[in-house]
Amino acid sequence: MTKARLQLLAVLVVLALLSAALFLRPANSWLDQSHESFLPKPLAAKLSTYRNFPIFWWNFLILESKPGAEINPAKIGSLCRELAAKNKDRIAFLPCSADLVQLKPYLQDWVRDWPLRDPSPSKSSMQQTVADATAKLSLPMDRDLLELLRLDPAQTNRALQALEGQSVKFDFEKYSGFYYDKKSGRTLLPIQFSFPPNEADKTNAVLESGRTLDASMVGIGPHLASYENEHQVKADVEAVSIAGTVFLIAISVFMIFTKQWRLLLFYPFLGLSTLASITLTVWWFGKIHGLVLAFGPGIIGLSMDYAVHASFSASEKDETWLANAVGLLTTITVVLVGYFSKLPIIQQLMFFSGAGLFIGFIVFYLLNRSEPALFQAQRFFKKPPKSKALASLVLMTAVFTFVGFAFAKPSLKLSDIGFESPKVKAATRWLVMEGKMRAPFVTISSGQDALRESEADLTWAKANRLDLKTVSDLVPPLVNQKSNLASWQADFCTYEASVFENSKELFSPFLGAIGCGSKTVLNLTQQPPRYVRDFHSFEGDEWISLWFPKEDSDVAKLKAHKPEASSLVELATLFPEALSKEVFWMAPAIFLLSTLLLFIYYKRPLKVGLALLPFLTGLGTYFVAFFVFGLTMSFVSFISFIMIFGFSLDYGIFAANVSDAESAHGDEVRSALTLTTSMTLAGFVPLLFAKHPAMRHLGEGLVAGTIGTYLGAVSAVPFLSERLEKLRRSRA
């Protein structure tokens, strides 16, 4: 066995082991689909609040009917009960279902802690309470209601209702557990799920069962938006995969018929490099984001371009691999600069792409040395393209790049890469406009100090007339708990036996919950009561407070008092800010470093310019499409630009190397570029038909960029080179 073959084998074994390691753990333990990766870590931590606190597990289901139609409350109630019955484990609360059982655990704790909230009622007052409750219990009622009244004869829940009711500010007609807006014909059903928003399968199950009851049902909220996005991405990926496969098969058939079938054998090596790179990324970051997996292989695929390039230039093996190496270096430069991004998703993308590209390069290089027979392909071009019109047009697109930079306005909002069906979009607009929804500001406190901080906040909020929802609304200060408890020990526990003499059995749930003699003050850290569950992070000892400023002056006041208070909408706007800052330094850095590398390689400014030209034509083509078709330039578009830059430099180097009139290998390189471009487009064109904006934006950037880059490399570079050469000669 030759040395080259042994080296290849050793590398392949290592890669196979790395790839196998990936499958030792289930995908959900290393696949990240969170939104936190979009933001720098400190911001992401804040943003994760919506996921960790059950208070953010509330959503709305919306039923559509004719505007102005009369509502049938009994029908809505029946729908809710059926929906709740079908999804017992998935729904924590569905108020319109009127299922009293779902309230019992909360009421149990609320009643249990009555002696901590209030001083003991007097004996006569308790006697009256017992008499009132007995009167109510004597009426016909179902067992659930009866049990709740036995547990809470004093109806202490009314205090809770009064507290919670203060923040209910909807301008819709209120019914039992839901709202109706006659003007739009929309019914609003609040729902709290029993799981975090990222568990889209469970959300899907609830929504699907809801749609069997009312086909018009749509949803708004964290769970439903996550579900809708994931659902659309899956549908798009499925469609894109089918279309991409068809394209690839077509190209493969073409390659077989043109006797270039050997190139098809490169795919398994590319796959192995990608898998190994996933493992390395997971080792390095702990997880890999779904979007990185979606976008990264596009850059790793460049390594196969090197192999194709080598196949068409078999007779110039050393020169070809030298050009490939320079191409690799420039792309790695992009990757390295990108790795210093503060946005985790860009960091990951760069690491994954860089590792995969490097591995792929090594594999194909060794494969070429070990199995040169595989690296044979027939050129398509027999002579250079001579269309001056085409070349001039392509050159104009390069100029258009600068126009684009000057006038194209990017839209970097996170919402621009989220999917919303038309129905949801309309319902959202309605809720924000008609329901007068305002996003609250959030503060978080942790550990033992949480209650004290919450108390101080509440006092300040009352003094400044700000609405605040915080744990202290429901849990009194420790000092009050102690004095209240002492009062119950001194009063209630002494008269309990006489007042409940004839109703001990009837009110045994209440007496058991009060538990004379066994009560202590609340320890929120160790065992938070269930009625404050919404304020408590399920992942750590953190407590959330929600502020509801009404006016801008309230916001200013709050910000001055609590600088850390931030609205989640505000947090979302930090993403574009962070990305803009990154682009501001990253783009020039990448460009300068790559140019420097090219200069070291070529030592001739003209060649450097020629090698950069395909990038300009690629980006220019995108900007032409941007203005002609009114595209949206989002965060994902920028990722596509990075990918375009990566491969356009490779194409530029290959094209610039053969641009001299005396080069005999121009046709081979142009054939290689045609084939690699076709393969690349086969993967990218289907993205144009995706409904999810993130995928569509990626497709728009890549397709336009690839076409422009290709035309720049095969047409503009030789054309310009020839013109400049003539000019040089005429001057000489």
Add this chain to the structure above:
Amino acid sequence: MKLKLRNATPALLVAQLKASSISLLVASFGGPFLVLSVSLFLATAAFAAPPQPVAEAELQALFAKYADLDRLSVDFTQTKTLKDIPTKLKSSGHLDVQAPDALTWTLLKPSFLEFELVKGDAQITSGTGTDRTVQKFTKAQMASSAQAKSLEGLASWLKFDAGYLLKEYKISKDESGALEFAPKSPETSPFAKIHLEFSKTQTVKHLTLSETSGDVIELEFQTPKIQKRSPQKPHSK
């Protein structure tokens, strides 16, 4: 990702939702179910003496005592036996009905509790003095409750609609002349069975409500005061 809405929605939802759930609880304690209970009570106890096995004409004949009713008032005593709990709940009170669509159901012992229904809107008052609490429910609010029957049904009871009663219940009569109402849709009815006994003057004397939970309520009515509507005069309300 749709952060703006996603983040805004739950925040506002929280308080609103929790309030909804709690109000539901409160409503359920005193509200819609009470309406149902009282309505059934009324129809069967105060007005109703549904006639022999279920012919509409016969039922109407039994109701004839209450035909052209303007106002009815009756005192009652009640015993509720709870399944699995060795406690009997005893109470007493007064029922007042004013045609066509107003009623007041008042418990006087062991504590004051008043339920008023006027044109479909309900009000529940419990306690007296500083402990007095009042809750109000619109027709629509009650209709969306799981434990309330539709107001259409209630109205039918109040109107002595024999057709409606026959549609909702299988009515049978035993040898003593007592009537038994078995709901035709037991899954949606809070009662498994209603047993009705008449006095010698053919007014409702004894009523037994067997709840689906297994609890049983027995009501003993005094002689009702019935005020008929004069032929010239429409309903006073």
